[in-house]
Amino acid sequence: MTVIEHAWLPRTLCDSSCVRAGGAPPSRRLVAAVRSTYRIAAALMLLMVVPLLAVPLPGRGRVQRLYCRIFLRCLGVRITVSGGPIRNLRGVLVVSGHVSWVDTFVIGSVLPGAFVARADLIDWPAVGLAARIMKVIPIDRASLRRLPQVVATVAERLRNGQTVVAFPEGTTWCGLAYGQFRPAMFQAAVDSGRPVQPLRLTYHHRDGRPSTVTAFVGDDSLWQSLSRTVRTRVTVVDVEVASLELPGTDRRELAGRCEVAVRGQIAPRFQHSHALAG
Template sequence: MSTRTHAWLPAASCGPGCIAAGAAAAGRRPVVMLRVALRATLTILLLPTLPLLAVPLPGRSHLQRRYCRVVLRCLGIRITVSGGPVRNLPGVLVVSGHVSWVDIFAIGAVMPGAFVAKAEMVGWPGLGTLARMMKVIPIDRDDLRRLPEVVRAVADRLRAGRTVVAFPEGTTWCGLAYGPFRPAMFQAAIDAGRPVQPLRLSYHHRDGSRSTVASYIGDDSLLTSIRRLVTARRTVVHVRVESLQLPGEDRRDLAARCEAAVRGTPSPNAAWAAPACGDGHALVA
């Protein structure tokens, strides 16, 4: 994973200590090898079906949700969905905290749409192809002067009735700690006059404890992240659908309301304190 090159870029200070804090034993070596072989085989068999996501078939949204669920299952991840109903409204901005590239499949299994993602992801093998097919809106974190262009592109998609997914933290965190929601992307919802749907994502081990297995942080490479995921025992991602937020006129207020919903705080101004993860960051409740 690339590291921060400018002081004004969003960056998480999560590191190996965070991974250790949310780790769990993978099991006996023969079992781990069998697990990895099975998951790798299923994932490879799934790759030839990628073009189906680009075909404008009736019910494509349903197909995307099913496909993302199958991808998660192949990687050893189960998904649970709770909270409010998923409203099939046109032109909704979906926001959540950001832990990993896996978030794309977790959210796609619930509310598929075009993702705002870092430009380098489009060049990744496999995932890059999927990103292009799902019409990812790339954002270059090394040239944030182009951020207004991205905001306009998101607003145009929303006006056209498309669902757009963004990660307002601007970077990934370990899943135990989190960063503040930055207000820039919320301007697109205000400009388009469209609502925002906050989703609360969290990764867990089978026993319900928090997991950092899926995280993509620090000096992680994509291969390292995938290896950690397919080696682990079953991971569960919880997706909670929070209350839909009307855009209003103040992007900072909208960002604060959505962050409060995603964090589970009672109000945007509520005090928040929690234990620390492996690198000394506040834990997510």
């Protein structure tokens, strides 16, 4: 199926060179193969119990956070949390930069909620089931006409006290470079009068070097991204919790405030800092 390219459609400048720039040092092939086989088997077994997360039991949020952390450990991904306290408020729009499908499990381990995600995510093997359980709000990036309906759905869920997670860049970047926060999703916070919780996700290797191993960019397939992740010895993701942002009345101003909270600075937004990889 041909997708019509609109001028408003977010585009990433990242490609396979970004993944190589932040890749892990070479490891022994046999060790990496055994490691990846074990991890994929463990992750698949854990995905078999995903339907249990839909059971409306007390403390389900805590169970979802624990499930996401265990699933990430199966992939070799570790989580650290820094910054401000995590406030268990109802009806909060959570925003962060977007690097990979792994982001959904990372945020789910800290602030579980419904995700605004690409519509075809529902059709992905295994991950699609988890997406349906997490009540993903699908968005078709090629259809501008459907965007107001998605924003209205997000606003309604926020009014009903649900946590909703969105990625305002509109597409994935490698993590060494990043895109601008688009204001559309912030309209939902303005319309519902609910606050926004910015999160800064930083992927790095165990020795502290920036990592693009989990990135899902360019012509990457889900399998390629998954393979890089499970073959790497350890990937550490730091989740920095920024201060809550009140919605105000201007979605563009709100998007700008949240982008500063997530990035720390606005420029350089589109430059690939490959030198950081060492």
